[in-house]
Amino acid sequence: MSVDQLSVSLSKEQAYALVDAVAERDELALTASAHENEETGEWVFEATCDSPPDVEAFNALAREVLGGEVSFTVEAIDPEINWVAKSLEGLAPVIAGGFYVYGSHSTEDVPEGLTPMRIEAAQAFGTGHHETTTGCLEAIEMVLRKRTPSRMIDVGTGTGVLAIALAKRVDAKILATDIDPIAVTTTIENARDNGVGAQIDTIEATGLDHAEIQARAPYDLVVANILAGPLTELAPGMGEITQASGKAILSGILNTQADGVIAAYQAAGFTLVDHLKRKDWTTLILQKR
Structure with a gap:
């Protein structure tokens, strides 16, 4: 199965709000998560999707939840990796x-x-x-x-x-x-x-x-x-x-x-x-x- 990762840098509050919105739309993503980039300090929203992801549906949801346009990046990923767990490994207590x-x-x-x-x-x-x-x-x-x-x-x-x-x-x-x-x-x-x-x-x-x-x-x-x-x-x-x-x-x-x-x-x-x-x-x- 081909799997893609869709991501965008947001504020912490925006990233979590988008995660919650995606959780109500089972057809959009396999998983969705938010985490902080240790190098830049930015918060990132990530969704793992069947390839190809419905980018326009994500754009529409972002407009609805966040009130504006965002620019998603799509990257092919290894489906054998648990990317949700990997993105959360660095979280502090x-x-x-x-x-x-x-x-x-x-x-x-x-x-x-x-x-x-x-x-x-x-x-x-x-x-x-x-x-x-x-x-x-x-x-x-x-x-x-x-x-x-x-x-x-x-x-x-x-x-x-x-x-x-x-x-x-x-x-x-x-x-x-x-x-x-x-x-x-x-x-x-x-x-x-x-x-x-x-x-x-x-x-x-x-x-x-x-x-x-x-x-x-x-x-x-x-x-x-x-x-x-x-x-x-x-x-x-x-x-x-x-x-x-x-x-x-x-x-x-x-x-x-x-x-x-x-x-x-x-x-x-x-x-x-x-x-x-x-x-x-x-x-x-x-x-x-």
Whole structure:
């Protein structure tokens, strides 16, 4: 199979916004990622596509998401190389919510007093570097200061970073779900590598109708770092699986989309507890009435 890499230099916020937009268009790319060029300091958006990529479709999406024209570069690549993982190998450790998130390439000592999580670059979203993930880690710390949940679910787990964070802090089972089988496999591997494999159960599931999700409900803590559109669609189901006084931590939401998501969850029986903003991105903490 012939594979091409489509790339463009952008700001960090633009690169991640384009990654999120491409994630909603499965036909455009096999994978999409954003990373910092160590030599120039520029942020780069990269997409791995079947050859030839639909450059005009990418241009139209960039105009819609970024509000202007960009100049994509297309280069033939070796399909045997995991280019997403390769582009993420140089990322520095992240500190958020009392957690220290790092990759195996990191040679730094874990600072005293922080909870370490080793999350490897992989073909799944969530290395801890995006503002949505750091916002969720901070929100988890805020919630756990006030209560210790016993029934938890991570919807759209990606690499499993949020499920692992919960398992590191709470001695209870966490159900981690994702629509992508690669994400499920990645979560299993990362949970095992972090010594919490026995605490995290993973399933491939679209939405919240899966029998395992329903059987374990109601949950006293739901976390979901996906996108505003799917979060809004899931609001009624989230209301059904969350117990009274249970908390929900939601992210993957642009600041401009926050009011719409909040309204959807208020209609589903939630009250807004806190609204964290990290650059262009929002993380919400809500409580079921």
